[in-house]
Amino acid sequence: MNCKVAVEFIHQYLDGELEGNQHEQLKSHLNQCDSCMKTYEQYERTDALAKYTLQSSIVSERSTADATKLRQSILAQLPTKHQTKSKARFVRWLYRYPGLTAAAVFIAVMIVSLFASWDQDSKLIISASQDDLQHVVIQGNTIIVPEGIELTGDLVVENGIVEVKGAVSGNVTVIDGKMVLASTGHIAGQSKVIDQALDWFWYKVTSSFNEVIPQ
Amino acid sequence: MNLLESQLVKLALKGDQAAFAELVDLYQEKLYHMAYRMLNNRQEAEDVVQDTFLRVYNNLERYIDTMKFSTWIYRIATNLCIDRLRKRKPIYSLDAESSEYEGLDGYSMIPSDNRTPESELLLSETQRIIHQAIDSLPPKYKTVMILRYIHELSLQEVGDILDMPVTTIKTRVHRGREFLRKKLEYRL
Numbered sequence A: 001m002n003c004k005v006a007v008e009f010i011h012q013y014l015d016g017e018l019e020g021n022q023h024e025q026l027k028s029h030l031n032q033c034d035s036c037m038k039t040y041e042q043y044e045r046t047d048a049l050a051k052y053t054l055q056s057s058i059v060s061e062r063s064t065a066d067a068t069k070l071r072q073s074i075l076a077q078l079p080t081k082h083q084t085k086s087k088a089r090f091v092r093w094l095y096r097y098p099g100l101t102a103a104a105v106f107i108a109v110m111i112v113s114l115f116a117s118w119d120q121d122s123k124l125i126i127s128a129s130q131d132d133l134q135h136v137v138i139q140g141n142t143i144i145v146p147e148g149i150e151l152t153g154d155l156v157v158e159n160g161i162v163e164v165k166g167a168v169s170g171n172v173t174v175i176d177g178k179m180v181l182a183s184t185g186h187i188a189g190q191s192k193v194i195d196q197a198l199d200w201f202w203y204k205v206t207s208s209f210n211e212v213i214p215q
Numbered sequence B: 001m002n003l004l005e006s007q008l009v010k011l012a013l014k015g016d017q018a019a020f021a022e023l024v025d026l027y028q029e030k031l032y033h034m035a036y037r038m039l040n041n042r043q044e045a046e047d048v049v050q051d052t053f054l055r056v057y058n059n060l061e062r063y064i065d066t067m068k069f070s071t072w073i074y075r076i077a078t079n080l081c082i083d084r085l086r087k088r089k090p091i092y093s094l095d096a097e098s099s100e101y102e103g104l105d106g107y108s109m110i111p112s113d114n115r116t117p118e119s120e121l122l123l124s125e126t127q128r129i130i131h132q133a134i135d136s137l138p139p140k141y142k143t144v145m146i147l148r149y150i151h152e153l154s155l156q157e158v159g160d161i162l163d164m165p166v167t168t169i170k171t172r173v174h175r176g177r178e179f180l181r182k183k184l185e186y187r188l
């Protein structure tokens, strides 16, 4: 390897783009060539210093108050469109705790919705594991399990329509909504549609207990 | 593809303001940092961020799911920065001790407790050189260096944002690195 190629390899290495055997070739050249070794060290330090400089100095200058103020001006300038009820908070809530197991998410959602459901009766609520949630498609108040997708856990939807085109290994429960099972769809567990308030209440109480007490 | 972001875009498109606010929370400060480094001016950086989100909001229908949301929003923001830089008088002289730029004061923020005065001075001087060197780069190099060094984006991502082939980005990163090395040489 000549020095010109070696310098090119050094750049690629620092870009994270060097292939496995090129790595070995570069290494053996650097061990023999002091000049390229020096270039390598200098480039490495250049990168480190540039990253440090560009990343660190802004954070300390910027106060949370500045950020809050900017956020407010951004949102205030938006032209008003037709507004819908927000589902974002719930989606984010589920994403924020990726470490939770499906069961834990399930319980938490049950508890939250048990308290929330009597006064906010039209809010779309979906409860599923983190992994499963990534695969469902939300269109308005319709939750679609797309064809070719298999959900591994349970799916519970309140105030919405569930369209199962793919497969669900667990149970599917729809509370105050509708379930549509497409010809391609398959639910391995139980599927239930609950409409009556009392059924709903008992369903929640018993399912929460089932989840809380390990069997 | 980040599913959370594409869900939020879909909700925002339907008029869900809270979903849009989530997107603001996810990107506002990242974009600010990028814009501040590009423009070296707080007010201009904030204007760019604000303008970026307005454009995102007004063009949500045109967002194509095949592109990462981050790529799209960075593309809008970098274009706004580049436009602003081009409208300025070119001041890419390497030793311009420009007092109108607030950005060069960043080096004074290094925690001083565990540094000796000498090492602090050396580091702050080095940082000053880096800031000046990057400021003296033409916009097309500056953008690449900033996206690479601030957010450590991959060459592919930088290429997607700037809508340029990866080979071009690669060349610019290499030249930029060599340029910085020369500026810093006796300190390395």
Ligand SMILES: [Zn+2]
Binding pocket: A002, A003, A006, A029, A033, A035, A036, A037
């Ligand atoms: Zn060599």
